[in-house]
Amino acid sequence: MDRVKVGVLISGRGSNLQALIDAAAAPDYPAEIALVISNIPEVYGLERARAAGIETATLPHNNYPDRATFEQALAHALREAGCEIVCLAGFMRVLGGAFVAQWPNRMLNVHPSLLPSFKGLHTQRKALEAGVTLAGCSVHIVTPDLDDGPILAQAAVPVLPGDTEDSLSARILEQEHRIYPAALAWLASGQVRIEGRRAILDNADRQPEALVMPPV
Numbered sequence: 053m054d055r056v057k058v059g060v061l062i063s064g065r066g067s068n069l070q071a072l073i074d075a076a077a078a079p080d081y082p083a084e085i086a087l088v089i090s091n092i093p094e095v096y097g098l099e100r101a102r103a104a105g106i107e108t109a110t111l112p113h114n115n116y117p118d119r120a121t122f123e124q125a126l127a128h129a130l131r132e133a134g135c136e137i138v139c140l141a142g143f144m145r146v147l148g149g150a151f152v153a154q155w156p157n158r159m160l161n162v163h164p165s166l167l168p169s170f171k172g173l174h175t176q177r178k179a180l181e182a183g184v185t186l187a188g189c190s191v192h193i194v195t196p197d198l199d200d201g202p203i204l205a206q207a208a209v210p211v212l213p214g215d216t217e218d219s220l221s222a223r224i225l226e227q228e229h230r231i232y233p234a235a236l237a238w239l240a241s242g243q244v245r246i247e248g249r250r251a252i253l254d255n256a257d258r259q260p261e262a263l264v265m266p267p268v
């Protein structure tokens with residue numbers, strides 16, 4: 053089986069990266085992680101990649117005169133490694149339209165909220181402040197607008213009495229690790245069609261696993 057090459061961009065601990073690495077270890081997984089790039093030196097996610105024998109690169113954004121030059125370097129590294137899909141996994145830089153346009157409908161992000169609620173940073177805090185009773189996470193196609201773009205998978209979790217940002221984040225993160233590998237597999241195996249703002253999964257059999265709320 054020809055597996056689609058994926059580049060993963062990280063800025064930190066890389067637990068979502070690990071979920072993708074673990075999923076890609078299955079022989080029938082349709083994607084392989086060809087390159088992991090961090091914009092922050094020496095983050096734990098880079099160690100995870102090395103431990104899995106994956107090529108890594110560190111491109112500190114501060115080393116570049118402007119965003120465009122940084123993004124050109126990122127794009128160059130991804131292209132050199134043959135990456136046809138790009139996954140953002142805790143990558144803490146906003147990417148410009150010129151970069152995003154190079155992987156049209158081929159770039160994914162995981163965000164710790166039920167989009168379109170709570171875009172941007174501090175999502176769990178915003179959810180607690182808003183008093184919502186359900187929180188969750190989303191995997192979406194990256195467009196030039198922050199945390200926007202067609203949604204491929206979501207999972208909901210309850211907000212429980214006494215929750216803190218940390219406890220809610222941990223509950224959500226567990227679900228991120230579940231839906232991100234599923235969504236990447238759908239994209240890599242050509243099951244995703246984009247119609248307007250919507251992502252449509254051609255193989256409906258696999259859709260429910262990411263939509264069902266986990267047991268409380």
Ligand code: GRF
Pocket residue numbers: 064065066067068069097141142143162163164225228
């Ligand atoms: C996750 O909560 C992800 O949704 C957000 O940043 C965090 C990254 O965590 N975009 P990790 O580095 O994957 O552990």
